[in-house]
Amino acid sequence: MELPREILIGDNVISNLGKFVRSINNDISNVVIICGQNVKNRTETIIHKTLHKANLNDYWYIRNEASIRTVAKSKSEIKELEPHIILGVGGGKSVDVGKMIAFYLKKPFISIPTSASHDGIASPFVSLRGTDKPHSIKAITPIGVLADTKLISEAPLRLLSSGCGDLIGKCTAVKDWELARDEKNEYFGSYSASLAQLSATIILDRSTDLLTNTKLGLRTIIEALISSGVAACIAGSSRPCSGSEHLFSHAIEYIAGDSCGLHGERVGIGTILMAKLHGLEYEKIIQALTNLGAPTKASQLNIRESDVIKALLIAQSLRPERYTILSKTKLNKTSAYELAKSARVI
Numbered sequence: 001m002e003l004p005r006e007i008l009i010g011d012n013v014i015s016n017l018g019k020f021v022r023s024i025n026n027d028i029s030n031v032v033i034i035c036g037q038n039v040k041n042r043t044e045t046i047i048h049k050t051l052h053k054a055n056l057n058d059y060w061y062i063r064n065e066a067s068i069r070t071v072a073k074s075k076s077e078i079k080e081l082e083p084h085i086i087l088g089v090g091g092g093k094s095v096d097v098g099k100m101i102a103f104y105l106k107k108p109f110i111s112i113p114t115s116a117s118h119d120g121i122a123s124p125f126v127s128l129r130g131t132d133k134p135h136s137i138k139a140i141t142p143i144g145v146l147a148d149t150k151l152i153s154e155a156p157l158r159l160l161s162s163g164c165g166d167l168i169g170k171c172t173a174v175k176d177w178e179l180a181r182d183e184k185n186e187y188f189g190s191y192s193a194s195l196a197q198l199s200a201t202i203i204l205d206r207s208t209d210l211l212t213n214t215k216l217g218l219r220t221i222i223e224a225l226i227s228s229g230v231a232a233c234i235a236g237s238s239r240p241c242s243g244s245e246h247l248f249s250h251a252i253e254y255i256a257g258d259s260c261g262l263h264g265e266r267v268g269i270g271t272i273l274m275a276k277l278h279g280l281e282y283e284k285i286i287q288a289l290t291n292l293g294a295p296t297k298a299s300q301l302n303i304r305e306s307d308v309i310k311a312l313l314i315a316q317s318l319r320p321e322r323y324t325i326l327s328k329t330k331l332n333k334t335s336a337y338e339l340a341k342s343a344r345v346i
C-alpha cells in the first residue's frame with residue numbers, strides 16, 4: 001500500500017508550501033512545478049516566495065494538454081532540470097501530467113488542486129489522452145496533498161458540482177465490486193469499499209446544505225475526494241472508485257469527445273443509469289445531483305440521445321476484465337433505450 005504521507009487543507013495554506021515540501025524531504029533543493037498558464041499567473045508570486053524562503057529553487061513548466069504525448073515530450077526536458085520533487089498545480093490535467101512525469105522520473109509528487117472537480121487529487125490514477133486504454137491508468141501515489149480552500153473556492157461552482165458527481169458515483173462502483181465478488185469470486189476489500197461508499201453517502205445525505213455553507217461544504221467535498229483517492233490506494237486498484245458509471249463516462253468521451261461535459265458530470269449521469277440497473281434508489285441520486293447543481297440529463301451536456309444508447313452498449317467492452325452490472329445485464333438497443341428513458345436521462 002502506498003498512501004499520501006502529508007495532507008494539508010485550509011485557507012491560504014499555499015503560502016506554507018515551502019515548509020510543506022521541507023516536511024516531506026529536508027534534503028532537496030530543486031522543485032519543478034507543472035501547471036497551466038492561468039494557474040501560473042495566479043500563483044507564481046506566492047509560490048516563488050514561499051519556496052524561496054525555504055531555500056528551494058522553483059522551475060516552472062507549463063503544460064498545454066493532458067496527453068501521453070505531452071508527458072513523453074516533457075519528461076526529458078524536465079529531467080534536465082534535475083528535479084528532486086515534482087508538483088502538479090491545477091485542475092485535473094496538470095495534476096495528471098505531473099503525476100505521470102513523476103512516475104517516469106521516479107521522483108516524489110505533490111498534488112496541489114485548484115479545483116475540487118475529481119478524485120485524482122490523492123489517488124495514483126491518471127487519465128491521459130492518447131494511451132491505448134480509454135480509462136485511467138496507474139502512475140504514482142502523491143506523497144503529499146496540499147489543498148488551499150481559498151484558492152479552490154475561487155474556481156467556478158460547476159467544477160465543485162462535478163466533483164460531487166464523481167463522488168456519488170462511488171455507490172455504483174462499490175455495488176459493481178460486490179457483484180464481482182459474489183459472481184466472479186474477485187478479491188473484495190471491505191475497508192476500501194466502505195471508505196469509498198462513505199464519500200458517496202456524505203454527499204448524498206448532505207446534498208441540500210453542502211453548497212449553502214460554502215466553507216464547510218467545500219472542505220467536506222475536498223476531504224471526500226481525498227478519502228476516495230486513499231480508498232483506491234488501499235485497494236491497490238481503482239475498483240472502489242470506478243465501476244460501470246465510469247465506463248459509461250469513458251464511453252461517452254470515446255464516442256462524442258471530451259467536450260461533452262466534465263468527467264464528474266458524465267459520471268453523475270452514468271450513476272443514475274447504473275443505480276437503476278442495480279435496483280438502487282436512483283431517484284435519490286437524481287435529486288441529490290439536482291440539489292448540487294449537477295446535470296441529470298444527457299441534453300444538459302449536449303450529448304445526443306443516440307450517443308447515450310451507443311455508450312451503454314459499448315461501455316463494458318472498453319474494460320472487459322472489470323466485471324460490472326453491465327457485464328451481467330448485457331443490454332441491447334431496446335433495453336438500453338428503455339433504461340435511459342425510464343431513468344429520465346434522455
Ligand SMILES: [Zn+2]
Pocket residue numbers: 118119166246263267
Ligand atoms: Zn472519477
